[in-house]
Amino acid sequence: MNNPEQKRSHSAATDAVSEKPRRAVSQGLKGRGVKGRDTTGRSGAGGRKGRRKARENTVVQRVPFINRQIATFDILNEEGLCLIEENANTLLKEIGMEFTDDPEILALFKGAGADVQGNRVRFEPGHPRQIVQATAPAEYVQYARNPDNNVVIGGNNTVLCPSFGPPFIHNLDEGRRYGTLEDFHNLVKIHQMIPWLHHSGGIVCEPVDIPVNKRHLDMLLGHFRYSDRGCFGALIGAERAQDSVAMAKILFGDDFVDRNCVLYSVANTNAPLVLDTAMSGALKTYARNNQAVACTPWTLAGAMSPCTVAGTLAQVLAEAMAVCALTQLVRPGAPCLMGSFATAISMQSGAPTFGNPEGAKMVLAAGQLARRLGVPFHTVGALSASKLPDAQAQQEATYGLIMSVLAGANFINHATGWLEGGLVTGFEKTVIDADLCVKPAILLPLLE
Amino acid sequence: MNNPEQKRSHSAATDAVSEKPRRAVSQGLKGRGVKGRDTTGRSGAGGRKGRRKARENTVVQRVPFINRQIATFDILNEEGLCLIEENANTLLKEIGMEFTDDPEILALFKGAGADVQGNRVRFEPGHPRQIVQATAPAEYVQYARNPDNNVVIGGNNTVLCPSFGPPFIHNLDEGRRYGTLEDFHNLVKIHQMIPWLHHSGGIVCEPVDIPVNKRHLDMLLGHFRYSDRGCFGALIGAERAQDSVAMAKILFGDDFVDRNCVLYSVANTNAPLVLDTAMSGALKTYARNNQAVACTPWTLAGAMSPCTVAGTLAQVLAEAMAVCALTQLVRPGAPCLMGSFATAISMQSGAPTFGNPEGAKMVLAAGQLARRLGVPFHTVGALSASKLPDAQAQQEATYGLIMSVLAGANFINHATGWLEGGLVTGFEKTVIDADLCVKPAILLPLLE
Numbered sequence: 001m002n003n004p005e006q007k008r009s010h011s012a013a014t015d016a017v018s019e020k021p022r023r024a025v026s027q028g029l030k031g032r033g034v035k036g037r038d039t040t041g042r043s044g045a046g047g048r049k050g051r052r053k054a055r056e057n058t059v060v061q062r063v064p065f066i067n068r069q070i071a072t073f074d075i076l077n078e079e080g081l082c083l084i085e086e087n088a089n090t091l092l093k094e095i096g097m098e099f100t101d102d103p104e105i106l107a108l109f110k111g112a113g114a115d116v117q118g119n120r121v122r123f124e125p126g127h128p129r130q131i132v133q134a135t136a137p138a139e140y141v142q143y144a145r146n147p148d149n150n151v152v153i154g155g156n157n158t159v160l161c162p163s164f165g166p167p168f169i170h171n172l173d174e175g176r177r178y179g180t181l182e183d184f185h186n187l188v189k190i191h192q193m194i195p196w197l198h199h200s201g202g203i204v205c206e207p208v209d210i211p212v213n214k215r216h217l218d219m220l221l222g223h224f225r226y227s228d229r230g231c232f233g234a235l236i237g238a239e240r241a242q243d244s245v246a247m248a249k250i251l252f253g254d255d256f257v258d259r260n261c262v263l264y265s266v267a268n269t270n271a272p273l274v275l276d277t278a279m280s281g282a283l284k285t286y287a288r289n290n291q292a293v294a295c296t297p298w299t300l301a302g303a304m305s306p307c308t309v310a311g312t313l314a315q316v317l318a319e320a321m322a323v324c325a326l327t328q329l330v331r332p333g334a335p336c337l338m339g340s341f342a343t344a345i346s347m348q349s350g351a352p353t354f355g356n357p358e359g360a361k362m363v364l365a366a367g368q369l370a371r372r373l374g375v376p377f378h379t380v381g382a383l384s385a386s387k388l389p390d391a392q393a394q395q396e397a398t399y400g401l402i403m404s405v406l407a408g409a410n411f412i413n414h415a416t417g418w419l420e421g422g423l424v425t426g427f428e429k430t431v432i433d434a435d436l437c438v439k440p441a442i443l444l445p446l447l448e
Numbered sequence: 449m450n451n452p453e454q455k456r457s458h459s460a461a462t463d464a465v466s467e468k469p470r471r472a473v474s475q476g477l478k479g480r481g482v483k484g485r486d487t488t489g490r491s492g493a494g495g496r497k498g499r500r501k502a503r504e505n506t507v508v509q510r511v512p513f514i515n516r517q518i519a520t521f522d523i524l525n526e527e528g529l530c531l532i533e534e535n536a537n538t539l540l541k542e543i544g545m546e547f548t549d550d551p552e553i554l555a556l557f558k559g560a561g562a563d564v565q566g567n568r569v570r571f572e573p574g575h576p577r578q579i580v581q582a583t584a585p586a587e588y589v590q591y592a593r594n595p596d597n598n599v600v601i602g603g604n605n606t607v608l609c610p611s612f613g614p615p616f617i618h619n620l621d622e623g624r625r626y627g628t629l630e631d632f633h634n635l636v637k638i639h640q641m642i643p644w645l646h647h648s649g650g651i652v653c654e655p656v657d658i659p660v661n662k663r664h665l666d667m668l669l670g671h672f673r674y675s676d677r678g679c680f681g682a683l684i685g686a687e688r689a690q691d692s693v694a695m696a697k698i699l700f701g702d703d704f705v706d707r708n709c710v711l712y713s714v715a716n717t718n719a720p721l722v723l724d725t726a727m728s729g730a731l732k733t734y735a736r737n738n739q740a741v742a743c744t745p746w747t748l749a750g751a752m753s754p755c756t757v758a759g760t761l762a763q764v765l766a767e768a769m770a771v772c773a774l775t776q777l778v779r780p781g782a783p784c785l786m787g788s789f790a791t792a793i794s795m796q797s798g799a800p801t802f803g804n805p806e807g808a809k810m811v812l813a814a815g816q817l818a819r820r821l822g823v824p825f826h827t828v829g830a831l832s833a834s835k836l837p838d839a840q841a842q843q844e845a846t847y848g849l850i851m852s853v854l855a856g857a858n859f860i861n862h863a864t865g866w867l868e869g870g871l872v873t874g875f876e877k878t879v880i881d882a883d884l885c886v887k888p889a890i891l892l893p894l895l896e
Contacts, residue, residue: 073521357887357891391880439805
């Protein structure tokens with residue numbers, strides 16, 4: 001509970017966490033962000049040789065995260081927002097959320113006054129929001145191995161993170177094949193070299209040549225060894241999450257980890273309205289250790305949520321509030337984010353589609369809902385259903401990333417590399433998307 | 449001056465034009481927009497054959513133009529807007545705008561009270577704005593051969609228009625080569641089949657197999673013959689503009705053309721702060737005949753305008769106000785638009801770049817400035833420097849088109865097909881961009 005780096009702006013903030021002005025958190029880090037020097041100009045040696053030498057020594061100026069100075073793009077008015085919030089309350093009161101096979105979670109919710117029947121937890125309107133707003137920080141710092149790469153998550157800040165989860169990789173020489181630990185390491189190194197990414201991510205590809213039971217250890221070691229930015233812990237299962245925390249403690253020290261966020265994680269719901277033990281086990285572990293959990297309904301509108309944008313938003317908010325509330329019951333003050341990974345399926349084939357205007361409406365509105373809830377907003381970026389780093393891939397990726405940026409997302413997963421609906425991390429796609437990630441870095445600051 | 453279909457919302461509106469509520473103009477057309485029926489469902493015949501038959505008979509539902517129901521994305525606050533407006537006033541007072549070799553234009557400005565010395569016209573602060581706001585319509589209708597395709601230009605409406613101007617075409621079979629009249633006709637037919645375009649455009653490619661002195665006649669005939677949507681008249685020179693008006697009068701009738709807009713045109717400035725006779729001659733002809741002129745500073749920041757976004761915006765506004773004012777001196781009440789085609793050059797090579805965040809800031813702010821001026825806003829869409837319809841092309845095109853849409857543009861030129869910095873209209877790019885044009889059609893209406 002001793003957590004001086006985390007900020008809450010809720011009126012109901014308890015005394016358990018010291019209250020610094022939010023601005024101080026951002027500014028304390030911002031000054032350190034601009035490093036290196038731009039040496040692309042002509043060198044003293046002159047000529048082609050001199051220019052090549054100058055290029056070799058170029059250090060690109062970068063900031064550790066983007067600080068937004070222009071407005072978010074809000075598409076819902078007060079009436080629309082209230083309607084969706086009311087519908088989310090109705091969902092949680094009448095249907096409730098199922099937390100499968102975890103007596104501890106059910107006991108926590110029961111203790112907090114929720115209505116628990118079997119695995120199903122029902123809430124009075126406003127109850128989960130109240131739990132979240134009482135203790136969840138509006139903004140927090142994720143510490144990195146290199147302090148220059150610490151990121152402030154929340155407020156007006158945006159953190160871009162590479163592709164997460166694909167079992168396959170794609171490159172122009174070999175085409176598509178299963179990922180290996182060597183690919184994983186190469187991707188981590190490439191990401192570290194991209195100035196416009198701010199986070200090393202997690203499963204940049206699945207290293208399927210490593211046994212599943214120890215794969216998470218090799219991946220985290222890869223991040224710690226080949227990147228000095230922040231990264232994810234393992235997402236699936238309490239045991240692997242605990243291993244991740246243990247490894248982080250070796251790197252950062254026990255006390256530091258207990259007091260500060262050094263690992264990022266996502267708890268995806270089994271939409272509609274279910275959280276299973278694979279996710280809730282890791283969630284409890286991270287929250288208990290004061291590490292960040294992005295509570296993310298994973299919805300394909302028309303499959304796991306209503307076809308309509310408004311209906312999906314109500315479900316997304318309901319699930320996110322219930323899961324965020326769980327983090328605060330496990331450890332009040334632990335950082336949690338409202339996540340949203342919502343897109344539309346083809347109503348003819350059932351295939352997920354990306355970079356579509358329905359998804360844009362959902363992410364823009366979800367950003368507004370998260371700001372009203374008062375926690376940072378997590379979402380996704382440069383997604384594509386394309387199998388290749390082609391025109392389709394960039395049409396979808398560009399549209400999706402821009403909308404997440406305009407939605408005011410604080411953490412954007414999959415900002416580079418994602419192909420084929422998340423089955424593939426593409427090496428060329430990663431590099432092309434890196435160009436895309438420059439745009440928000442320049443768009444979001446004010447006019448000079 | 450008898451111009452009942454054109455609307456002005458300025459308080460200084462004269463009595464010469466009857467004043468209907470603006471809403472009526474849009475709504476009078478909107479109902480007619482949704483046509484055809486969606487027959488993609490299963491037909492009675494069933495099976496693959498039945499589905500194929502159903503597809504063959506599919507008539508895609510479309511609207512004649514997009515009616516925006518969500519907000520524009522405004523990046524400048526009142527202070528920023530006032531500063532740019534003041535700087536534009538200073539430019540027009542101290543440096544002025546040059547209108548080359550046209551005594552009639554200089555006499556018009558002198559008669560209106562401007563300071564004319566040689567070809568240079570200087571304005572007191574606020575004077576051009578006053579001229580524009582006194583008589584220029586805030587919204588007007590461009591009539592098409594098919595009344596279902598009439599478009600309302602201005603207000604909350606957005607009209608998407610294909611590639612304009614390239615001397616070359618590109619397709620996957622032949623690569624890049626000079627355009628022909630056959631290509632021109634094929635492009636007009638393809639555009640007519642794309643439900644998400646709203647306008648037939650102008651020089652969809654240059655038919656270089658046709659002599660220059662009669663090329664503009666063949667092009668306009670191509671639009672009239674193979675499309676039933678609105679189109680451009682010839683842009684360069686008074687004579688060709690007059691030919692365009694004469695052809696339109698054959699199609700629509702003399703009286704109708706004098707009372708209504710049936711041709712769209714663009715007058716590009718020779719930035720900085722010059723309008724030459726090629727442009728001003730056509731401008732005068734169209735304005736005199738009550739046809740629309742988009743007054744468009746064509747600026748590459750760093751080459752024809754200051755490097756900074758704010759500096760370029762001041763110049764864009766200055767030029768657009770002066771040229772819009774000219775249209776109103778030629779014929780009060782003739783439709784004019786504030787245009788902006790502003791992007792950044794590479795400061796290393798001098799090459800123009802597209803789909804960049806500097807361009808995004810310029811188009812978003814220019815939209816705000818146009819709304820304060822009180823005339824419709826014209827800009828550009830799916831631009832790219834790429835030579836092929838590839839990932840780069842879609843990254844740039846998608847970013848550019850979205851930003852123009854979010855800027856509240858009323859008319860977006862080059863929404864499809866543009867490649868290689870405007871040297872090439874690509875057939876495949878046209879089809880890929882058509883997919884892109886679906887996104888604003890779904891994003892801009894409200895949530896259901």
